Amino acid sequence: MSRIPFEQLPADVRRAITDKTGAVHRALTAQGGMNSGIASVLETESGSVFVKGIPTDHPQVAAQHREATVAPHLPASCPRLYWHLESGGWSLLGWEVIDGRHADYRPASPDLPLVEAALTELQAVTAPADVEIKCAVDRWADYAPPGTSHYFSGNALLHTDFAPDNVLIVDDRARIVDWAWPTRGAAWIDPGSLALRLMDAGHPVEAAVAFARRFPSWRDAEPEALVSFGAATAALWHEIADGDGTPWKLGMAERAVTLGHVLRGRL
Ligand SMILES: Nc1ncnc2c1ncn2[C@@H]1O[C@H](COP(=O)(O)OP(=O)(O)OP(=O)(O)O)[C@@H](O)[C@H]1O
Numbered sequence: 001m002s003r004i005p006f007e008q009l010p011a012d013v014r015r016a017i018t019d020k021t022g023a024v025h026r027a028l029t030a031q032g033g034m035n036s037g038i039a040s041v042l043e044t045e046s047g048s049v050f051v052k053g054i055p056t057d058h059p060q061v062a063a064q065h066r067e068a069t070v071a072p073h074l075p076a077s078c079p080r081l082y083w084h085l086e087s088g089g090w091s092l093l094g095w096e097v098i099d100g101r102h103a104d105y106r107p108a109s110p111d112l113p114l115v116e117a118a119l120t121e122l123q124a125v126t127a128p129a130d131v132e133i134k135c136a137v138d139r140w141a142d143y144a145p146p147g148t149s150h151y152f153s154g155n156a157l158l159h160t161d162f163a164p165d166n167v168l169i170v171d172d173r174a175r176i177v178d179w180a181w182p183t184r185g186a187a188w189i190d191p192g193s194l195a196l197r198l199m200d201a202g203h204p205v206e207a208a209v210a211f212a213r214r215f216p217s218w219r220d221a222e223p224e225a226l227v228s229f230g231a232a233t234a235a236l237w238h239e240i241a242d243g244d245g246t247p248w249k250l251g252m253a254e255r256a257v258t259l260g261h262v263l264r265g266r267l
């Protein structure tokens with residue numbers, strides 16, 4: 001959806017925010033991402049806060065609720081959630097501000113070891129048992145070759161959306177933001193998702209897979225699981241690109257096919 005500046009939120013919604021933060025001195029709309037109707041860094045009487053929000057009648061509002069639910073369970077590389085409020089037809093999250101820039105995934109980027117460190121930290125986190133989050137088997141069942149979706153099962157807390165604008169670099173550290181799709185599943189899924197994004201940033205497929213191999217979860221995965229992942233990723237991106245025609249989506253679909261071929265050992 002299109003993103004509006006903070007000032008264009010209805011007055012009662014802005015009031016609900018200032019009830020939490022005190023007076024807002026300055027609001028700066030964030031770049032990157034597309035689903036949030038508002039994504040702004042606010043300088044307020046009580047300090048800075050990143051406010052992300054979407055109308056409560058928008059189909060993606062469930063993603064806001066998932067983010068709020070998982071927030072207390074996130075590792076240190078992720079921002080803290082200060083508050084969640086629903087007011088005047090808007091669902092809003094108030095996050096710790098990460099004052100950084102989007103990660104550079106290109107080959108030889110100095111950000112890559114930082115991204116590896118942040119994902120390594122996340123790989124050690126078990127999905128919380130007491131909150132409802134997505135299940136990887138369910139998410140990939142329609143895309144994985146028949147009879148293989150069980151490979152996606154596991155207990156790791158997965159992010160699953162490693163677009164570079166969801167990883168912010170600040171002070172030699174990568175911070176993982178945008179927890180719209182927290183998922184319980186096999187830990188190797190996140191290195192695999194990242195590998196496709198590295199390809200999108202210019203890595204040859206072999207280099208992207210070599211990066212995934214830095215993670216023990218990927219090295220220890222059953223080869224059949226990775227073959228299933230490659231096929232499922234290709235099917236998923238085919239669906240995303242199909243009938244849309246956006247060059248970037250078509251490119252991602254092609255890259256996913258290439259990844260799938262390599263994981264099947266057939267390039
Ligand atoms: N805690 C934060 N501090 C500062 N900036 C942030 C923070 N979280 C996200 N951003 C910035 O805001 C942008 C949009 O936020 P985010 O990625 O969470 O939402 P989105 O991609 O619009 O929505 P969705 O949840 O639907 O994917 C990010 O790309 C990033 O540039």
Ligand SMILES: [Mg+2]
Pocket residue numbers: 032033034165166178
């Ligand atoms: Mg995003």
